[in-house]
Amino acid sequence: MTFARITGTGSDLPEKVLTNADIEAMVDTSDQWIRERTGIRQRHIVAPEEATSDLAERAARCALEAADRRVGDIDLIIVATTTPDRVFPSTACLLQQRLGIHGCAAFDIQAVCTGFVYALGVADKFIRCGSARCALVIGAETMSRIIDWTDRSTCVLFGDGAGAVVLEASDEPGVHSSHLHADGHYAHLLHVPRGSSTAPDDVGAVRTFVEMKGNEVFRVATNTLGRIVDETLAANNLNKSDIDWLVPHQANIRIIEATARKLKMSLDNVIITVDRHGNTSAASVPLALDQGVRDGRIKRGDMLLLEAFGGGFTWGSALVTY
Numbered sequence: 001m002t003f004a005r006i007t008g009t010g011s012d013l014p015e016k017v018l019t020n021a022d023i024e025a026m027v028d029t030s031d032q033w034i035r036e037r038t039g040i041r042q043r044h045i046v047a048p049e050e051a052t053s054d055l056a057e058r059a060a061r062c063a064l065e066a067a068d069r070r071v072g073d074i075d076l077i078i079v080a081t082t083t084p085d086r087v088f089p090s091t092a093c094l095l096q097q098r099l100g101i102h103g104c105a106a107f108d109i110q111a112v113c114t115g116f117v118y119a120l121g122v123a124d125k126f127i128r129c130g131s132a133r134c135a136l137v138i139g140a141e142t143m144s145r146i147i148d149w150t151d152r153s154t155c156v157l158f159g160d161g162a163g164a165v166v167l168e169a170s171d172e173p174g175v176h177s178s179h180l181h182a183d184g185h186y187a188h189l190l191h192v193p194r195g196s197s198t199a200p201d202d203v204g205a206v207r208t209f210v211e212m213k214g215n216e217v218f219r220v221a222t223n224t225l226g227r228i229v230d231e232t233l234a235a236n237n238l239n240k241s242d243i244d245w246l247v248p249h250q251a252n253i254r255i256i257e258a259t260a261r262k263l264k265m266s267l268d269n270v271i272i273t274v275d276r277h278g279n280t281s282a283a284s285v286p287l288a289l290d291q292g293v294r295d296g297r298i299k300r301g302d303m304l305l306l307e308a309f310g311g312g313f314t315w316g317s318a319l320v321t322y
């Protein structure tokens with residue numbers, strides 16, 4: 001039987017750091033409010049000339065190096081992003097060109113903050129059924145481009161970045177299972193209200209931004225992530241104590257703490273980056289994963305629970321032996 005195994009991780013963060021103090025100078029907020037309600041201290045923001053594909057490329061090259069693979073080994077590229085460089089071609093195709101790869105399948109996945117977990121689940125299935133042997137799976141975002149920097153209820157939350165993994169065919173797992181869900185009933189609670197097919201004629205002059213009913217999102221996210229922990233453990237016949245590391249989506253430290261409590265897990269076993277990265281949407285889980293691997297906390301053979309929740313609503317998890 002063929003499984004999919006993560007053989008390398010990588011990430012990239014833009015150079016510019018925007019602190020809570022910087023945001024205090026922009027909107028009516030305070031460092032204390034942001035830290036207490038979200039756990040965020042700072043976030044990284046792209047330079048004017050940088051695009052999502054720049055971050056994706058750097059994260060991808062970093063993951064390839066860690067996996068000791070060359071670009072020519074890659075036969076599938078999936079980029080999870082809500083902030084693609086262009087309406088089309090996909091950021092995955094732009095990245096493929098930059099890496100100098102030609103011919104392999106390359107496409108984007110749009111599941112907002114759950115995007116990387118969706119992408120990992122899809123790549124896992126490609127590999128298990130023999131359609132690919134060596135995939136680049138990336139979450140990359142420039143959320144700063146769709147944020148209204150005068151709206152204090154959203155602008156304090158988000159940041160830019162990218163994370164990547166190389167996922168390869170292996171005789172041993174790897175990805176044990178992935179669990180992907182969505183419920184479009186909640187679309188209005190967290191969205192960018194217009195896209196290519198719903199724009200008015202004069203849209204060229206109008207920009208649209210993330211809008212969110214934060215406290216309602218918070219409530220549904222906390223309950224839903226609790227349920228997906230149970231679903232993932234039951235599907236694999238595992239107990240809470242079998243999980244070595246929780247690698248959660250990094251939206252709010254209070255949501256992360258609630259999921260850790262559900263797992264009866266100490267925060268010492270949770271990879272937390274929200275304080276430094278903010279919410280980087282599809283990039284947050286692979287960024288946290290790469291952080292945990294590179295600082296030596298996550299070791300080969302450890303059992304990881306990856307989970308995320310985002311606009312759609314979408315939510316998902318993956319159980320992975322690293």
Ligand code: COA
Pocket residue numbers: 028029030033034037038113152153154156190212213214215216217218221251252279309310311
């Ligand atoms: N600084 C200061 N005050 C702020 C603020 C800010 N940046 N943003 C909102 N407030 C104010 C509100 O105006 C409100 O004031 P009021 O009581 O006078 O009306 C008050 O703080 C409470 O607002 P509320 O939205 O109820 O706060 P909250 O405790 O729910 O925290 C979030 C807000 C956004 C941090 C929290 O709801 C959250 O994290 N939600 C989930 C977000 C998320 O996960 N999104 C992405 C999913 S992937």
